Amino acid sequence: MNRKLEMQDTSENQQSITNSAENFFVNSACIGCEVCSQLAPDMFSVIVSHAVVIQQPEQQEDKRRAFHALLACPTAAIGSREKEGLSTALTDFPLLLAENVYDCGFTSAKSYGGHSYFIEHPDGNWLIDSPRFVPALAKKLSELGGVRTIFLTHYDDAEHADAVIYAKKFGAERIVHIEEQSRIGKQSRTSQQEAAEHLIKGNAPVNWHPDFRFLIVPGHTKGHMLLLYKGKYLFTGDHLFWQKRTQSLGAIREYCWYSWPEQVKSMERLAKEEFEWVLPRHGDQIQLEASQMKPAMERLLQHMNEID
Numbered sequence: 001m002n003r004k005l006e007m008q009d010t011s012e013n014q015q016s017i018t019n020s021a022e023n024f025f026v027n028s029a030c031i032g033c034e035v036c037s038q039l040a041p042d043m044f045s046v047i048v049s050h051a052v053v054i055q056q057p058e059q060q061e062d063k064r065r066a067f068h069a070l071l072a073c074p075t076a077a078i079g080s081r082e083k084e085g086l087s088t089a090l091t092d093f094p095l096l097l098a099e100n101v102y103d104c105g106f107t108s109a110k111s112y113g114g115h116s117y118f119i120e121h122p123d124g125n126w127l128i129d130s131p132r133f134v135p136a137l138a139k140k141l142s143e144l145g146g147v148r149t150i151f152l153t154h155y156d157d158a159e160h161a162d163a164v165i166y167a168k169k170f171g172a173e174r175i176v177h178i179e180e181q182s183r184i185g186k187q188s189r190t191s192q193q194e195a196a197e198h199l200i201k202g203n204a205p206v207n208w209h210p211d212f213r214f215l216i217v218p219g220h221t222k223g224h225m226l227l228l229y230k231g232k233y234l235f236t237g238d239h240l241f242w243q244k245r246t247q248s249l250g251a252i253r254e255y256c257w258y259s260w261p262e263q264v265k266s267m268e269r270l271a272k273e274e275f276e277w278v279l280p281r282h283g284d285q286i287q288l289e290a291s292q293m294k295p296a297m298e299r300l301l302q303h304m305n306e307i308d
């Protein structure tokens with residue numbers, strides 16, 4: 001039975017959905033991170049910081065995507081009464097986005113459900129930020145050739161704790177900006193980040209490899225970096241994201257920990273780059289033609305300057 005629920009902002013409605021007797025359900029462990037509604041938007045929606053099941057999946061492909069959401073959920077807040085298809089869905093991770101670029105899924109509560117990505121590359125594979133450590137994912141990454149490089153857009157001891165585990169497992173080298181190390185070093189003498197193999201300095205773009213360019217964008221944090229892959233895929237960390245509801249690019253001042261004026265300047269520099277994909281840690285992903293991305297960036301800059 002398909003059932004579209006009325007999306008009313010009432011706790012009573014949330015409660016009734018949480019206690020639904022139907023197959024997929026969401027319990028009170030939900031933190032409202034929106035990972036489920038990003039992976040399976042036809043079945044999950046977030047209303048007042050809590051996910052609800054808006055439609056039970058009927059087709060196999062829909063069930064598979066609902067299981068992706070269940071597995072990627074950082075707090076195990078999604079349950080299903082029927083388990084058939086769950087083990088198959090587990091083998092789908094990392095989830096292919098395009099070409100050789102994947103979304104790792106398996107987000108972590110430590111990063112409030114932050115996405116991380118994987119690039120399968122002939123010169124060695126890359127992990128961009130860190131997923132939760134899950135043996136099944138590590139096994140799959142191993143089958144895809146392992147991980148040679150871990151690029152951290154920014155750093156937080158708790159948020160990227162599992163990057164250390166992945167680095168050790170695959171003998172991978174981590175890349176982070178030196179300002180992130182300094183920032184964390186002040187917070188914790190035992191920071192794992194001090195062991196990062198490559199520390200980027202300054203604000204000039206770094207052409208690391210013909211396919212990999214680093215863009216330094218102070219704002220959210222002082223040493224925040226973006227990874228531009230093949231001039232097409234932009235991994236944006238917490239600097240930039242897409243908003244499905246408004247069909248626009250976004251950046252949030254509320255979560256800007258270092259400097260909003262610096263983030264605006266960083267965005268102005270970024271607007272001069274060409275890219276088609278925005279692949280953020282939080283928020284929606286988007287692919288636009290470069291000719292559409294430019295005006296979207298201009299609208300965002302105008303908005304950021306208005307609230308500066």
Ligand code: SF4
Pocket residue numbers: 026029030031032033034035036037044046050051069072073074075076077078113
């Ligand atoms: S992925 Fe999990 S925690 Fe995040 S909104 Fe969905 S149910 Fe809630």
